[in-house]
Amino acid sequence: MGCAAAPGKIEQHECVKPVIIEGCASCGTCIESCPENALHITDEGAKMxxxxxxxxxxxxxxxPNSLIKLNWDKMDEFIERMTEYALGAVQSKKxxxxxMNFLMNITPDCDCLPWSDRPIVPDIGILVSNDPxxxxxxxxxxxxxxxxxxxSLLHHNYHExxxxxxxxWDRVDGHLQLRYGREIGLGNLKYDLINIGSEI
Ligand code: SF4
Ligand code: SF4
Structure with missing residues (x-):
């Protein structure tokens, strides 16, 4: 995603445009936060x-009332778009x-967010490959x-x-990104781990 131009970042995200759930207090806070004037208040609360x-x-x-949510129903499409953009970024550079993956400070949210949280597992190390x-x-x-x-924000699946x-994130299928990456030719699922250094 980081290698995509701004319109490409929008194209990846636009399938998960947020939804407003019931209970809007018409406070208008969301309207001030919108850079595109895409929100307005109606008799039935905020509309997009x-x-x-x-x-x-x-x-x-x-x-302030957490009434605007990600559209989780479209999350699979979002993951597929992101994987396609990853392929687009590298397919002419074979x-x-x-x-390199730095498996350190593994925190729950996307790194585009301006905050972090406690790690969910201990630090593991640095992985290197020519197959993403x-x-x-x-x-x-x-x-x-x-x-x-x-x-941490883990609420189950604590065990090894x-x-x-x-x-x-109960509703996200992390394997989808891997399966789809293999399907479109980004890489392979099989790997051999070769330890070339001491543990951190
Ligand atoms: S959706 Fe939330 S922020 Fe927007 S007007 Fe309603 S209560 Fe206020
Ligand atoms: S702030 Fe505006 S542009 Fe951004 S997701 Fe909400 S409605 Fe869409």
Missing amino acids: NYDKCIACNNCIFAC GKVGY VALDAASYDLVNHQKGFEN GQDKFKGV
């Missing part, structure tokens, strides 16, 4: 103009790109092999071998 919305998600974090899907598959497995931290990402 989806033609104007660019899915920046500012309003989700602005609502043999020229290396990949195999690298992510290995990283995913290594994180899940850890014992989760109870004083359980899916830590589902333990934070």
Whole structure:
């Protein structure tokens, strides 16, 4: 996603434009947060103009009553778009790109958010590969092999071998990104782990 131009970032996100759930107090806070004037107040509370919305998600974090939510029903499409953009960023650079995953300070939210939280598992190390899907598959497995931290946003799946990402985000299928990456030719799911250094 980071390699996409701004319109590409919007295209990846726009399938998960937020939704407003019931209970709006018409306070107007979300309207002030919207850079595109895509929100307005009606007799039935705040409404969104989806033609104007660019899915920046500012309003989700602005609502004091947490009434604006991600559209989780479209999350699979979002993950697929993100994977396609990853392929687009590297497909003309075959043999020229290396990949590194820093499995350290593994926190629950996307790194585009302006905050962080406690890590959900202990630090693991740094992984390097020329196959981004195999690298992510290995990283995913290594994180899940850890014992989760109870004083974190994990709310289940604390035990070794359980899916830590589902333990934070129940409705996200982390394997989808890996399966789809293999399907569209971004890389392979199989990997061999070769330890070339001491543990951190
Ligand atoms: S997601 Fe962004 S652009 Fe869309 S309504 Fe909310 S604040 Fe406005
Ligand atoms: S911030 Fe929340 S409560 Fe206030 S108008 Fe927007 S949706 Fe309604």
